[in-house]
Amino acid sequence: MPWGCAAIVYTARYAVFSNLREAYGTVKSTHDGTLSQNRKSNNPSCGGRNSMSPEYIKEIVSNHKGELGALISILEDIQDRYHYLPEEALRIVAGETGRSLVDIYGVATFYKAFSLKPRGKHHISVCMGTACHVRSAPGIVDEFTLQLGLRPGETTQDGEFTLETVNCLGTCALGPIVLADGHYFSNVKRQDVKKILPKIKSGFVEEPGDREDRLFPVEVYCPHCNHSLMDEQNPIEDYPAISLGYSFNEMRGWVRMSSLYGSHCLESEHPIAADTTVKLFCPQCHAELVGKTACFDCGSPMVKLGFLGGGSLLMCTLWGCNNSEISLNGHHRRDEHTGESREHILG
Numbered sequence: 001m002p003w004g005c006a007a008i009v010y011t012a013r014y015a016v017f018s019n020l021r022e023a024y025g026t027v028k029s030t031h032d033g034t035l036s037q038n039r040k041s042n043n044p045s046c047g048g049r050n051s052m053s054p055e056y057i058k059e060i061v062s063n064h065k066g067e068l069g070a071l072i073s074i075l076e077d078i079q080d081r082y083h084y085l086p087e088e089a090l091r092i093v094a095g096e097t098g099r100s101l102v103d104i105y106g107v108a109t110f111y112k113a114f115s116l117k118p119r120g121k122h123h124i125s126v127c128m129g130t131a132c133h134v135r136s137a138p139g140i141v142d143e144f145t146l147q148l149g150l151r152p153g154e155t156t157q158d159g160e161f162t163l164e165t166v167n168c169l170g171t172c173a174l175g176p177i178v179l180a181d182g183h184y185f186s187n188v189k190r191q192d193v194k195k196i197l198p199k200i201k202s203g204f205v206e207e208p209g210d211r212e213d214r215l216f217p218v219e220v221y222c223p224h225c226n227h228s229l230m231d232e233q234n235p236i237e238d239y240p241a242i243s244l245g246y247s248f249n250e251m252r253g254w255v256r257m258s259s260l261y262g263s264h265c266l267e268s269e270h271p272i273a274a275d276t277t278v279k280l281f282c283p284q285c286h287a288e289l290v291g292k293t294a295c296f297d298c299g300s301p302m303v304k305l306g307f308l309g310g311g312s313l314l315m316c317t318l319w320g321c322n323n324s325e326i327s328l329n330g331h332h333r334r335d336e337h338t339g340e341s342r343e344h345i346l347g
Contacts, residue, residue, distance in 0.1 A: 274320035
């Protein structure tokens with residue numbers, strides 16, 4: 001290997017080792033490219049429902065065996081369960097997949113949605129993308145810092161709040177955006193922070209008629225080929241539609257759905273009877289869209305679409321159910337056919 005290339009590889013690996021040491025403790029390299037470590041615990045909680053289960057991690061790996069981009073899906077499922085990526089879980093993933101811990105850690109640190117440290121009970125993300133930044137998003141971060149007594153990336157001493165900044169939440173037109181426990185707040189001003197914090201603490205008890213105010217556009221992509229699923233040529237409700245292929249009873253066609261989260265408007269090539277379970281496909285690579293989650297309402301399979309900004313959009317495959325969920329950083333926002341909105345965290 002040329003010296004210049006070797007130096008680049010060495011520098012990249014050293015950076016990984018340094019970051020891994022900061023997150024998990026003292027680390028040293030072994031001859032097989034894996035990592036050994038003198039452990040120090042950074043998880044304040046022990047035991048209980050969130051204690052790390054090797055069997056559960058192995059089951060997650062098995063569920064995604066053979067999938068394109070399986071590692072990201074595995075890490076998403078682990079974080080959905082524990083709300084961060086435990087060091088021991090990453091070691092099990094490395095052993096089960098045959099990939100080095102360095103590679104897995106590289107993926108986990110590349111995507112902002114993943115965390116190597118336990119998060120608080122309430123997770124707050126402030127978008128710092130260009131559209132939000134120029135609309136005074138830094139001032140919103142400063143106000144959260146003042147009110148909570150912590151900086152971005154930190155968790156309060158009582159484990160109640162974690163504050164983070166993200167590059168984009170995919171709703172630029174409505175910025176500045178704050179995402180709290182799966183709830184989106186749009187057009188946020190600095191003075192709104194004092195109003196948002198009590199809502200977070202109360203669990204978002206909503207008043208009747210609030211649903212229309214919660215509609216916001218989302219952007220999704222195929223988790224297999226990474227192509228956008230947004231159809232700008234055929235908008236619905238003045239926004240690009242989510243375009244998919246479907247099949248049922250040997251019938252195939254297209255379906256376009258509103259990209260306004262919370263709206264149930266759609267168009268399909270053929271009439272589809274209610275309570276029909278359909279298969280959904282990417283119109284670009286034609287791969288079937290699948291998921292490992294069952295619908296909370298009807299028990300039917302839910303498909304997983306990539307969600308711009310990190311995470312995923314889960315959609316029920318039972319025609320007429322209309323249940324969908326946004327999964328981001330382990331927090332899930334649900335939209336139900338009843339018109340209600342409830343929050344839950346898996347695990």
